[in-house]
Amino acid sequence: METENIFLFVPNLIGYARVVLALISFFLMPCCPWPAVFCYLLSALLDAFDGHAARALNQSTKFGAMLDMLTDRCATMCLLVNLSLLYPSYAFLFQLSMCLDIASHWLHLHSSTVKGSASHKTIDLSGNAILRLYYTSKVCVSYDKRVRVNFKGTVSERLCVCVCVLQPVLFVMCAGNELFFCLLYLLYHIEEPAGWLYWLQGLCGIICLLKSGISVLHLITASKNMAAIDAAEREKALKMK
Amino acid sequence: METENIFLFVPNLIGYARVVLALISFFLMPCCPWPAVFCYLLSALLDAFDGHAARALNQSTKFGAMLDMLTDRCATMCLLVNLSLLYPSYAFLFQLSMCLDIASHWLHLHSSTVKGSASHKTIDLSGNAILRLYYTSKPVLFVMCAGNELFFCLLYLLYHIEEPAGWLYWLQGLCGIICLLKSGISVLHLITASKNMAAIDAAEREKALKMKCVAAGL
Numbered sequence: 330m331e332t333e334n335i336f337l338f339v340p341n342l343i344g345y346a347r348v349v350l351a352l353i354s355f356f357l358m359p360c361c362p363w364p365a366v367f368c369y370l371l372s373a374l375l376d377a378f379d380g381h382a383a384r385a386l387n388q389s390t391k392f393g394a395m396l397d398m399l400t401d402r403c404a405t406m407c408l409l410v411n412l413s414l415l416y417p418s419y420a421f422l423f424q425l426s427m428c429l430d431i432a433s434h435w436l437h438l439h440s441s442t443v444k445g446s447a448s449h450k451t452i453d454l455s456g457n458a459i460l461r462l463y464y465t466s467k468v469c470v471s472y473d474k475r476v477r478v479n480f481k482g483t484v485s486e487r488l489c490v491c492v493c494v495l496q497p498v499l500f501v502m503c504a505g506n507e508l509f510f511c512l513l514y515l516l517y518h519i520e521e522p523a524g525w526l527y528w529l530q531g532l533c534g535i536i537c538l539l540k541s542g543i544s545v546l547h548l549i550t551a552s553k554n555m556a557a558i559d560a561a562e563r564e565k566a567l568k569m570k
Numbered sequence: 571m572e573t574e575n576i577f578l579f580v581p582n583l584i585g586y587a588r589v590v591l592a593l594i595s596f597f598l599m600p601c602c603p604w605p606a607v608f609c610y611l612l613s614a615l616l617d618a619f620d621g622h623a624a625r626a627l628n629q630s631t632k633f634g635a636m637l638d639m640l641t642d643r644c645a646t647m648c649l650l651v652n653l654s655l656l657y658p659s660y661a662f663l664f665q666l667s668m669c670l671d672i673a674s675h676w677l678h679l680h681s682s683t684v685k686g687s688a689s690h691k692t693i694d695l696s697g698n699a700i701l702r703l704y705y706t707s708k709p710v711l712f713v714m715c716a717g718n719e720l721f722f723c724l725l726y727l728l729y730h731i732e733e734p735a736g737w738l739y740w741l742q743g744l745c746g747i748i749c750l751l752k753s754g755i756s757v758l759h760l761i762t763a764s765k766n767m768a769a770i771d772a773a774e775r776e777k778a779l780k781m782k783c784v785a786a787g788l
Contacts, residue, residue: 333775335768356662391684391774392767395677403669410651410665417655421597424651428644435676436636442683443632555633556576562632563574 335390340383344396347372347379351400355407359414362518366511372404373507398434405430408510415517426541433544436551443558502543505536576631581624585637588613588620592641596648600655603730607723613645614719639675646671649722656729667753674756677763684770698762704755714755717748 335341354368379397383389409427413420512530516522576582595609620638624630650668654661704711724742728734 333772335771336764355665359658359661390768390771392764392771395680395767399673399676403673406647406668406672407665410654410661410668413651414654414658414661417600420600420651420655424596424648425593427647427651431647431672432640432644435640439636439679439683442680552577552633555636556631559576559631559633560574 335392338383338388338390338393339386340379340388340393341390341396343375343379343382344393344400347375347400348396350375351404351407355411358411358514362514366515369404369408369511372400376401398438402431402434405507405510408514412510412513415514429541429544429548433547433551436555437547440551440554440558444554502536502540505533506540509533509537576633579624579629579631579634580627581620581629581634582631582637584616584620584623585634585641588616588641589637591616592645592648596652599652599726603726607727610645610649610723613641617642639679643672643675646719646722649726653722653725656726670753670756670760674759674763677767678759681763681766681770685766698758700755700758701762714748714752717745718752721745721749 350368350372354365354372357365357368376397379393383393406427409423413423416423509530512526512533516526516530519526591609591613595606595613598606598609617638620634624634647668650664654664657664704714721742724738724745728738728742731738
């Protein structure tokens with residue numbers, strides 16, 4: 330019987346292509362803006378396809394989800410490093426943004442994963458119509474598309490349900506945030522940028538601030554979830570004593 | 571009955587101090603090297619104390635462990651950003667290092683957490699001999715991590731010292747070798763963690779397939 334090789338699944342192959350394109354992009358960013366931007370945008374574009382491929386070919390995997398998440402985080406991080414090189418006076422702000430991005434996503438994912446195992450249940454989609462839509466919807470986008478495992482009404486889940494229901498808003502937030510950083514890079518290299526580009530940059534800047542606020546919220550709720558898990562474990566250990 | 575507040579546990583308070591010191595350090599790095607280095611080293615030093623405090627006061631928490639991990643990762647990341655500003659020609663190498671550091675730690679932690687729940691066991695280190703040595707030998711782990719950090723710190727310091735003593739360059743060379751070795755270990759981590767994730771996926775897919783067959787009456 331032929332064993333399938335998860336590393337050769339189509340969505341994961343797309344994932345590797347994303348990684349390679351992103352690496353090429355960051356290698357070229359200091360010297361060759363337009364090829365660099367082309368590679369970066371292509372890498373970002375492929376992000377839309379790996380999810381579709383995974384669902385269409387029944388090849389959704391935890392590995393693929395992590396590959397996707399890590400590529401997103403590292404790509405944003407490297408873009409911000411390059412922006413720090415172009416705008417050294419703002420380097421500290423870019424560093425804050427990188428730390429917030431990594432920390433909020435990581436803690437959120439970790440608390441969700443630990444919480445899922447603590448309840449000793451597999452993903453139960455029947456409980457809530459909105460969550461069912463969230464998991465099975467072909468167009469639903471989220472921070473951690475394929476590794477969500479919570480069921481009761483905590484703040485974190487309510488936030489995520491809201492996030493799902495407001496899916497177009499979420500897309501605008503993520504895209505606007507990315508676009509802000511891309512524009513910062515582009516506008517440095519364009520000699521006489523058109524006026525509307527500055528307006529777009531201003532709009533995206535506002536979106537970036539809003540998204541940062543949401544990341545802080547994620548960090549706080551994830552911290553509370555971790556502490557709640559700790560409290561439950563300590564109580565359990567105390568009772569056993 | 572008084573409910574304990576995990577956010578006020580001593581090791582976590584030490585953790586917050588580490589975060590604040592690291593932030594001050596990175597704020598000062600472009601302008602004031604010696605205060606920046608002082609804050610950074612103090613933040614790193616406190617890292618030794620939060621673990622001890624946690625064990626001594628029975629205040630070990632998952633939250634504290636994550637706070638510790640995230641502070642380490644973000645501090646290394648920001649130090650590398652500042653090194654990219656000082657040595658722009660090597661910016662790509664520093665970015666590679668940052669990506670490797672974040673990705674290997676994250677994937678390793680995630681695969682361990684998911685695996686732990688699947689097998690209801692704590693972290694199984696028996697899979698790879700090198701990783702086993704790395705984790706179970708405290709001296710090896712300490713030298714690798716400290717040497718790696720010291721390499722980056724020396725890169726920053728030597729930029730700001732006008733006539734560095736010869737032994738500093740020797741130390742930098744030695745730490746550079748350790749940094750390369752640690753990067754190799756991170757790549758190994760990334761590979762084994764990926765294999766663990768794929769194995770978990772394979773097991774789940776097989777299970778799902780069997781349930782489908784059962785449901786279909788086969």
